[in-house]
Structures are given as structure tokens and as C-alpha cells.
Amino acid sequence: MMNVAVSDEARPKTGVRAPAPPALISMKQVCKGYGSGESRVEVLENINLNLRQGEFLAVVGFSGSGKSTLTKMLAGLETPDSGTLEMEGQPIIGPSQERGIVFQNYSLLPWLTVRGNISLSVDRVFQHWSKADRRAHVEKFIEMVGLTHAVHRRPHELSGGMRQRVSLARTLAMKPKVLLLDEPLSALDALTRSVLQEEILKIWEEERQTCLLITNDVDEAILLADRIVPLNAGPNASLGPAFAVQLDRPRNKTALNDSPQFKGLRNAVTNYLVAVRQKSRDEQQMASEQPPIQLPDLKPRSMRLPSKAILNAPI
Numbered sequence: 001m002m003n004v005a006v007s008d009e010a011r012p013k014t015g016v017r018a019p020a021p022p023a024l025i026s027m028k029q030v031c032k033g034y035g036s037g038e039s040r041v042e043v044l045e046n047i048n049l050n051l052r053q054g055e056f057l058a059v060v061g062f063s064g065s066g067k068s069t070l071t072k073m074l075a076g077l078e079t080p081d082s083g084t085l086e087m088e089g090q091p092i093i094g095p096s097q098e099r100g101i102v103f104q105n106y107s108l109l110p111w112l113t114v115r116g117n118i119s120l121s122v123d124r125v126f127q128h129w130s131k132a133d134r135r136a137h138v139e140k141f142i143e144m145v146g147l148t149h150a151v152h153r154r155p156h157e158l159s160g161g162m163r164q165r166v167s168l169a170r171t172l173a174m175k176p177k178v179l180l181l182d183e184p185l186s187a188l189d190a191l192t193r194s195v196l197q198e199e200i201l202k203i204w205e206e207e208r209q210t211c212l213l214i215t216n217d218v219d220e221a222i223l224l225a226d227r228i229v230p231l232n233a234g235p236n237a238s239l240g241p242a243f244a245v246q247l248d249r250p251r252n253k254t255a256l257n258d259s260p261q262f263k264g265l266r267n268a269v270t271n272y273l274v275a276v277r278q279k280s281r282d283e284q285q286m287a288s289e290q291p292p293i294q295l296p297d298l299k300p301r302s303m304r305l306p307s308k309a310i311l312n313a314p315i
């Protein structure tokens with residue numbers, strides 16, 4: 001692996017460093033699987049993760065490694081089988097508006113307009129505000145995601161990228177302490193994805209909200225995050241060492257493409273992921289290999305057809 005900064009608890013501390021901000025969410029020795037008996041799948045094993053106040057953390061991993069399972073636990077939609085999962089020292093035991101989540105498949109209400117979808121959440125969360133304040137708040141987030149021209153449209157009248165913008169605005173408008181982005185751009189075409197990456201970056205740089213992004217795109221993780229944690233291939237996936245993204249902010253995607261630091265980090269994270277997946281495949285192959293079966297050395301008594309054989313008969 002290249003000489004790239006590996007941060008976090010994985011490394012022994014050398015020299016004097018500024019103390020890391022406190023953990024807003026912490027996971028200790030968390031394990032999670034599904035099913036029972038022979039169909040039981042152990043998805044995540046001994047997950048230790050601190051999501052620090054104000055940081056943008058990206059978890060990258062291959063499809064099926066357990067990324068969504070991890071987010072669902074953080075959101076309080078799934079419970080760990082063992083280990084501890086806390087936010088500000090309190091166990092996470094269910095969903096909360098303090099943890100806003102944006103999924104890959106935007107779940108907008110089809111009968112409501114852009115404004116209606118966002119207002120619904122704002123009106124519920126900020127019931128104690130005046131109607132005018134709530135309205136102004138909704139408009140601010142519609143503008144933030146560039147949908148002012150489409151406020152009256154319903155989801156079926158929007159492109160995939162626009163729908164995901166509504167989804168993002170709706171979650172941001174609830175002012176959660178933590179933003180959980182579960183592959184929010186995976187379903188979009190490359191161009192829209194790229195535009196939205198820049199928008200998320202811009203919004204995050206204004207708000208500096210604690211954010212955890214789940215993605216399978218290493219470039220996206222480097223562009224957005226302060227730290228990248230690889231999720232090793234499953235089953236029994238664990239987290240790898242964190243890679244610090246020491247690229248100046250504000251970041252610019254075009255400029256980053258020429259940055260040797262960007263390219264070095266991309267290689268390091270990609271090589272790490274590929275190596276752990278290969279190791280996991282080798283281990284699975286070895287585990288499934290059976291001792292060779294000895295077949296009896298049989299010879300037919302005769303190669304002649306039986307006398308009553310009917311050749312070329314229709315079947």
C-alpha cells in the first residue's frame with residue numbers, strides 16, 4: 001500500500017496532535033446478522049467506529065458488504081445483535097429526527113408537490129414555529145438545492161436527480177444533528193451524480209453538519225469526506241483502517257483530478273478494497289473446497305446398442 005495518511009484509532013499516536021473532536025456517535029464491537037439456523041448470515045462483525053462532531057465520514061465498500069445494514073443501525077431502524085451503539089452517550093434504540101437519513105431510493109409522497117413534501121416534515125418537526133417562519137424555512141431549503149423553479153411539481157414530474165434533491169432538502173430542513181447519506185447518488189447517471197456531488201459539497205461546507213456517507217465510489221468519498229473507512233468484504237465484514245483525506249477545502253472536482261495527492265489516495269483506498277475482497281474470496285474458496293471424490297474405475301461390458309433400440313424416433 002502507498003504511503004498515505006492512515007488516521008484514527010487504528011494508528012498509535014506519535015508526536016503532539018490537536019485532540020480529535022468528541023464522538024457524536026460511537027459503535028463498539030457491534031455485530032449484526034440476519035436469519036436463523038442454516039439460513040443465518042453474519043453480516044457485520046466487531047464494528048468499532050466513532051463519528052465525530054462536525055466531520056464528514058465516508059464508508060466505502062463493495063455491494064453486499066453490509067453498508068446499508070450499518071446505516072440502518074445508525075438510523076435506529078435495525079438493532080445490533082451485540083455491542084454498543086450510542087449517540088451522545090445514549091443508546092440508539094429507534095429512529096429519531098436527530099438522525100436524518102437520505103436513501104438511494106427517494107421516498108417522496110407522490111401526491112404532494114416539491115414544497116408539500118418538504119413542508120410536511122418541517123411542519124411536523126417545528127410545530128412550535130409560526131406558519132410564516134416554517135414557510136420561510138422551507139423556501140430556504142428549496143432554494144439551497146436549486147428547485148425554486150419546480151416547487152409546484154409532483155415527484156412524477158421530476159427527474160431522478162431532482163427527486164433526490166427534494167429528498168436531501170427535506171432531510172436537511174429538519175436540521176438533524178447527524179446526516180446519514182446511504183448511497184444517495186448511486187441510482188443517478190454519471191453526469192447528474194457529479195453535479196449533485198458538488199452541490200452536497202457546497203451545502204456541507206456552508207453547514208458543516210456531522211455527516212456519514214455510504215458509497216461504493218472511492219472518488220466521491222475523497223471529494224466529500226474528511227476520513228474514509230473501508231468496509232471489508234462480507235460475510236462477517238469488519239471495518240478497515242481509516243484513511244485521512246488531507247485535501248484543502250473548499251474542494252473542486254476538476255482541480256482534484258490533477259492532484260497527485262488525490263490520485264495517491266484513490267489508489268491506496270482502491271488497492272486496499274481489492275486486496276481484502278480477494279483475500280475474502282480465497283478464504284471462502286478454501287472453506288468450500290471438498291476432498292476429491294474417488295470414482296470407481298468402471299468399464300462397460302459392451303459398446304453395442306441393445307437389439308430393440310429405436311434410433312431417430314421422435315421424442
Ligand SMILES: Nc1ncnc2c1ncn2[C@@H]1O[C@H](COP(=O)(O)OP(=O)(O)OP(=O)(O)O)[C@@H](O)[C@H]1O
Pocket residue numbers: 034035041043061062063064065066067068069070216
Ligand atoms: N432484512 C434482511 N434480512 C435478511 N438479510 C438481509 C436483510 N438486509 C440485508 N440482508 C443481507 O445482508 C447482506 C448485506 O446487505 P446490505 O444491504 O447491508 O449490503 P450493502 O453493502 O448495502 O449492499 P448494496 O451496496 O448492494 O446496497 C446481504 O447479503 C443481504 O442480502
